[in-house]
Amino acid sequence: MKQVNLLLMSAAMTLASCGGTKEAGQQDAAALIERSDIKIEGKRMTPEALWAMGRIGGVAVSPxxxxxxxxxxxxxxxxxxxNNEIFVMNADGSGNTQITRDAWQESQPTWFKDGKKIAFLCNESGSSQVWEMNPDGSDRKQLTRYDGDIEGFSFSPDGKKLLFIAQVKTVKSTADKYPDLPKATGIIVTDLMYKHWDEWVTTAPHPFVADFDGNAINNVKDILEGLPYESPMKPWGGIEQLAWSPASDKVAFTCRMKTGLAYAISTDSDIYEYDVNKGGFINLCKKDGKDSDNKNEMAGYDTNPQYSPDGKYIAWQSMERDGYEADLNRLCIMDRATGEKHFVSQAFESNVDAFLWNKDSQSIYFIGVWHGETQIYNINLADGNKLTQLTNGMYDYASLALCGDKMVAKRHSMSMGDEIYSLPLQYGSDFAEATQLTFENKPIYDQLEMGKVEARWMKTTDGKQMLTWVIYPPQFDPNKKYPTLLFCEGGPQSPVSQFWSYRWNFQIMAANDYIIVAPNRRGLPGFGVEWNEAISGDYGGQCMKDYFTAIDEVAKEPYVDKDRLGCVGASFGGFSVYWLAGHHDKRFKAFIAHDGIFNMEMQYLETEEKWFANWDMGGAYWEKNNATAQRTFANSPHKFVDKWDTPILCIHGEKDFRILANQAMAAFDAAVMRGVPAELLIYPDENHWVLKPQNGVLWQRTFFEWLDKWLKPAK
Structure with missing residues (x-):
């Protein structure tokens, strides 16, 4: 207990000391002092322990x-x-030092000036700007004074220019149209994509290039000046969607040059190259900026360009088909001299989720999920695109960086959040052995007992093999009977890999004495293209049978109480819960649906990214001759409410513009009107996720109170 208190007190003081005004620091110290009062009873995970953990973000290796x-x-x-703070350590993990201690948000550390300085984003001046400091945190200085927030940045290799991201206004407000009505709140809409993820769209991120003299920027140029397009693309894109050429004369950037309806129905983004000296840009994906007459293999998402260190090539991630956001994400390489493009990741029948050029420009490292684990791979371009898997084990890797003769990466699992590791680049027949460099939350983990995570393969109704993760409570006793939860994944095509979540956390579920069954059902990557694509246009089909296979198989175990089964999930997982509520044949005794689709006809029109609805649902519900679409809408959960007979908790955020909150409200109302016990948790200020700490704790408390009420016998 003492170790935890010391760590949490340290975290509190991190937010309270030096930097900012004394008043601001004191406020943060007072607010965070509860971290030192965390009580971890019985070595079991709690919501408070989860929110006390530091979360590692950006990682940067010095030159x-x-x-x-x-x-x-x-x-x-x-x-x-x-609040974000910055740390520096030696490449072997020694000498780990916290170099910022203040009330400001400091993030995206970047080495520059030959490693003598660290640049970072900070909001100390009232807006997010680029600052610099020494590697020990001293001599802080503001470098940019741009009129607006800078959201991401990258210095050119020669250090003479700065590439940065900032929002530009692209839509006139009501006040712009009617200056005499400055307090009017009405929003006038004339085309689609007027909302996206959690915002009413009035701006677009643009890339800017500026001269940098070592102390400040000038001659700022908007690469997309006067254009209403996004680069990087909302809602996920950041600085990784832009890249400097090694010669500092070009900038490659990701952009979908569409607006309104055209944007809403298409995923066709391209890689463009901007000439820093001459101005202007060209499309690298399409000849003359247009689709070819025969076949355009660059019709889907093309994102995240990276130049090879020798400058001869440029690589990016590429999906083939327009409108399909979960298409196979391949690695494309273009010869800059000839313009010839080819794909190099064919040997890996799953997505290239992120990649990194090797120093010699002869191979590329990447991460990708296979059989429920995200590992590191190498493609040897000089040896026929030979594929080699470098890591193994029940982990997910992320954020690759080269560091001498090693690679640095973040790693997490279902039993531990992100920490930084190093791995040798010299590999033979054995997998690389990772060395842990950071121990951000070790004093907390040392006070907790984690449940066992087990991989089980089981035969589906159509004779395939399906990987299902089973997570057991700490101090699991096979002679006891436990209530058991079926976890339904979202996405819908997001892997059930070794992920660590601060909300959908399997270890906190296990700590509450539940067994968790988490199947990699049909429609998830990591098991081949056919498996991944089987869900499109078939939401109520084989994927639902896979859910039943998973829970029925595990329910055969003597330690599973068949009379106390629950079913939980978010997004597509929430849809799954609503659908299973009308089809489960009394298997379950409690349901929880978060941000799920209840009425698919309404979802088709309500969601902002129409390409998703078109592809996944197969078309519009008014297309009476479209068999796929008609099958989809015939399987809408709201059509089976007459069969609902099991208590259900519905959770939703009102800022969720992907799946509107009225879906949960309608499901709750339907349950109540049917006489089914129900509860509704609505967040007026949350989107498709739950991001605010108090809302997160409320989510956990409500989640377990509901499950305990229906799945645990009264004491």
């Missing part, structure tokens, strides 16, 4: 590859916000 800078986010439940 001499002797040091690593990284950021950590800390959360205050009482103050209901987070």
């Amino acid at each position: 001499d590859e002797k040091q690593i800078a990284y950021s950590v986010a800390y959360y205050s439940v009482s103050q209901n916000k987070s």
Whole structure:
């Protein structure tokens, strides 16, 4: 207990000391002091322990590859916000030092000026700007004074220019149209994509290039000046969607040059190259900027360009088909001299989720999910695109960086959040052995007992093999009977890999004495293209049979109480819960649906990204001759409410513009009107996720109170 208190007190003081005004620091200290009062009873995970954990963010290796800078986010439940701090350590993990200690948000550490300085984003001046400091945190200085927030940045290799991201206004407000009505709140809409993820769209992120003299920027140029397009693309894109050429004369950027209806129905983004000296840009994906007459293999998402270190090539991630956001994400390489393009990841029948050029420009490292684990791979371009798997084990890797003769990466699992590791680049017949460099939350983990995570393969109704993760409670006793939860994944095509979540956390579910069954049902990557695509246009089909296979198979175990089964999920998982509520044949005794689709006809029109609805649902519900679409809408959960007979908790955020909150409200109302016990948890200020600390704790408490009420016998 003492170790935890010391760690949490340290985290509190991180947000409270030096930097900012004394008053601001004191407020943060007072708000975070509850971190030192965390009580971890019986070595079981609690919501408070989860929110006390530091969350590792961006990682950067110094030019001499002797040091690593990284950021950590800390959360205050009482103050209901987070703060980011920056750390520096030696490449072997020694000498780990926190170099910022203040009330400001500091993030995206980047080494520059030959490693003598660290650049970072900070909001100390009232807006997010680029600052610099020494690697020990001293001599802080503001470098940019742009009129607006800078959201991401990258210095050119020669250090003479700065590439940065900032929002530009693209839609006139009501006040712009009627200056005499400055307090009018009405929003006038004339085309689609007027809302996206959690915002009413009035701006677009643009890439800017500026001269940098070592102290400040000038001659700022908007690469997309006067154009209403996004680069990077909302809602997920960041600086990884832009890249400098090694010669500092070109900038490659990701852009979908569409607006309104055209944007809403298409995923066709391209890679463009901007000439820093001459101005203007060209499309690298399409000849003359247009689709070819025969076949355009660049019709889907093309994102995240990276130049090879020798400048001869440029690589990016590429999906083939327009309108399909979960298409196979391949690695494309273009010869800059000839314009010839080819794909190099065919040997890997899953997505290239992120990649990194090797220093010699002869191979590429990437991460991808296969059989429920995200591992690191190498493609040897000089040896016929030979594929080699470098890592193994029940982990997910992320954020690759080269560091001397090693690679640095973040790694997490179902039993531990992100930490930073190093791995040798010299590999033979054995997998690389990772060395842990950071131990951000070790004093907390040392106070907890995690449940066992087990991989089980089971035969589906159509004779295929399906991987299902089973997570057991700490101190599991096979002679007891446990209530058991079926976890339904979202996406719908997101892997059930070794993920660590601060909300859908399997270890906190296990700590509450539940067994969790998490199947990699049909429609998930990591098991081949056919498996991944089997869900499109068939939401109520084989994927639902796979759910039943998973829970029925595990329910055969003597330690599973068949009379106390629950079913939980979010997004497509929430849809799954609503659908299973009308088809489960009394298997389950409690349901929880978060941000799920209840009425698919309404969802088709309500969601902002129409390409998703068109592809996954197979078309519009008014297309009476479209067999796929008609099958989809015939399987809408709201059509089976007459069969609902099991208590259900519906959770939703009113800022969720992907799946509107009225879906949960309608499901709740239907349950109540049917006489089914129901509860509704609505967040007016949350989107498709739950991001605010107090809302997160409320989510966990409501989640387990509901499950305990229906799945645990009264004491």
